[in-house]
Ligand SMILES: Cc1cc2nc3c(=O)[nH]c(=O)nc-3n(C[C@H](O)[C@H](O)[C@H](O)COP(=O)(O)OP(=O)(O)OC[C@H]3O[C@@H](n4cnc5c(N)ncnc54)[C@H](O)[C@@H]3O)c2cc1C
């Protein structure tokens with residue numbers, strides 16, 4: 001079974017994020033890393049391919065400056081190869097443009113199953129995978145907390161407001177996974193060494209038959225007017241517990257007439 | 260683009276429109292002359308009264324979709340209406356599982372972008388301007404659509420207050436599902452409801468949440484006990500949901516529930532931006548954390564630097580003693 005995993009390479013979330021004051025695009029100049037949210041998808045794909053008795057896991061990523069650090073992490077986990085779409089014309093892409101690029105790249109891999117995260121850590125639009133599914137004409141199941149493949153059917157436990165639904169879909173399909181679906185493995189030393197020589201096919205938008213009116217800032221039909229700091233909440237009273245801090249909590253709740 | 264008509268996705272749960280849909284309908288009233296709704300399921304006629312009371316004149320009813328997931332059929336029905344020139348100027352979706360699915364599908368069908376994580380909407384020069392909470396709500400972006408077609412907005416819960424305006428029951432008109440090809444082939448084979456007692460997490464006046472600082476699954480029992488004593492709802496950080504200590508329905512934050520209680524009590528929660536975005540609009544925040552540098556203290560009105568295993572049991576004891 002061949003599985004494609006969409007993996008986003010993002011600025012390190014530990015460093016404060018910033019928007020470029022001119023373009024209002026996220027500053028992506030530093031080294032990019034594998035979005036932690038996608039480590040779950042990579043692990044899930046590896047386990048499913050294993051359970052199916054073989055097949056390949058192919059990574060698909062769109063990222064600036066030919067960035068491959070995040071891809072190498074996922075290759076070190078065990079993915080076989082990667083398709084990277086990197087092109088200056090893709091700067092400023094919105095979620096739909098991103099989906100067009102990913103869908104075109106995924107088509108090349110002819111997968112049985114496409115896995116993505118429910119939302120990325122930096123943009124967290126949360127719609128890209130469904131947009132990909134629609135562009136590919138595939139069914140989709142989002143918010144998976146458990147995924148199994150049985151022949152030509154994928155079985156998913158999908159989170160809901162009330163609990164979860166058991167959903168089945170014929171393959172090929174797009175499935176988005178939540179953190180917690182599986183525990184991602186750490187790349188082994190052997191895996192890291194092997195990843196260095198695994199193939200990464202780097203493509204431009206034009207290679208995929210997409211032009212500037214469809215993708216990138218040219219394709220984005222939304223405009224950012226301003227960016228301001230949100231109203232910050234200020235810190236209040238701090239009490240170090242000396243064995244009686246619960247009394248202060250009770251008092252506070254009394255003041256609020258909760259008690 | 261002047262805004263005459265807005266459609267709002269009216270999601271129905273337990274026989275009622277969800278609160279977020281009513282919040283969006285209320286806000287839409289101040290933005291457009293005509294507010295209509297899109298609904299699906301067997302019981303649309305039963306919610307036409309409540310929708311009308313909040314200002315909806317017409318409900319476009321996709322009808323019973325059986326065991327299908329709503330994303331494809333509802334988006335295809337709306338897309339067909341837009342293609343036939345009967346669509347609205349903007350469509351508002353609650354940021355729920357199904358809301359996001361439908362909005363994403365619709366965006367690709369119409370080749371229109373989608374604006375997500377919306378927390379504010381206003382009218383300006385005849386168009387809609389949206390506010391977005393980004394970077395875990397630390398910054399607010401103001402944006403607008405350029406170009407033709409309906410604007411698609413996915414709005415976070417509790418961005419507006421729901422208020423009835425006293426209208427008559429909305430008229431229910433059918434909205435036909437278009438050809439969906441191979442996309443509409445996923446089916447729900449079983450539904451599981453995880454029972455919980457007490458007030459609903461996103462409606463409770465008091466929310467008591469636990470995080471990884473509880474140390475182990477069994478310690479969550481004291482969070483539930485404390486919440487019960489305060490007639491509130493227990494909540495959780497994602498860390499302990501991922502760890503399988505509590506069901507996902509307990510999660511507060513970016514990917515979980517947005518809560519705005521009178522009091523939010525965070526126990527052993529660090530205060531990651533993705534958690535804060537779901538609770539920092541609580542009227543009062545109390546945090547118990549043993550690390551005085553934990554980010555949760557930057558938003559807490561009352562911060563207790565201490566061990567949850569000492570403070571919480573004493574709090575429970577004191578509340579019990581009050582009877
Ligand atoms: C703060 C902020 C707010 C934004 N708001 C909006 C908005 O309202 N509307 C809009 O259209 N765009 C928005 N964008 C732009 C949007 O984030 C980008 O277009 C991005 O390329 C795709 O969206 P996402 O990361 O939010 O994807 P999500 O839909 O959150 O991603 C879900 C999953 O899809 C896969 N995926 C997404 N992008 C890639 C990629 N480049 N390569 C491989 N896999 C990928 C990953 O598995 C990812 O976890 C915003 C960006 C930022 C930084």
Ligand SMILES: Cc1cc2nc3c(=O)[nH]c(=O)nc-3n(C[C@H](O)[C@H](O)[C@H](O)COP(=O)(O)OP(=O)(O)OC[C@H]3O[C@@H](n4cnc5c(N)ncnc54)[C@H](O)[C@@H]3O)c2cc1C
Nearest residue numbers: 470471472496497498512513514515527528529534549567
């Ligand atoms: C895309 C994305 C979406 C996310 N969505 C959400 C979301 O919706 N909701 C959410 O909550 N998170 C979300 N997260 C995860 C978030 O980033 C944090 O990882 C999570 O909130 C941490 O949970 P925690 O505070 O319980 O755990 P930790 O960060 O591990 O914090 C535990 C805290 O407990 C304290 N502590 C330890 N022992 C004790 C003790 N004995 N007594 C008192 N205090 C103690 C520690 O000092 C620490 O501050 C998301 C992340 C991503 C990338």
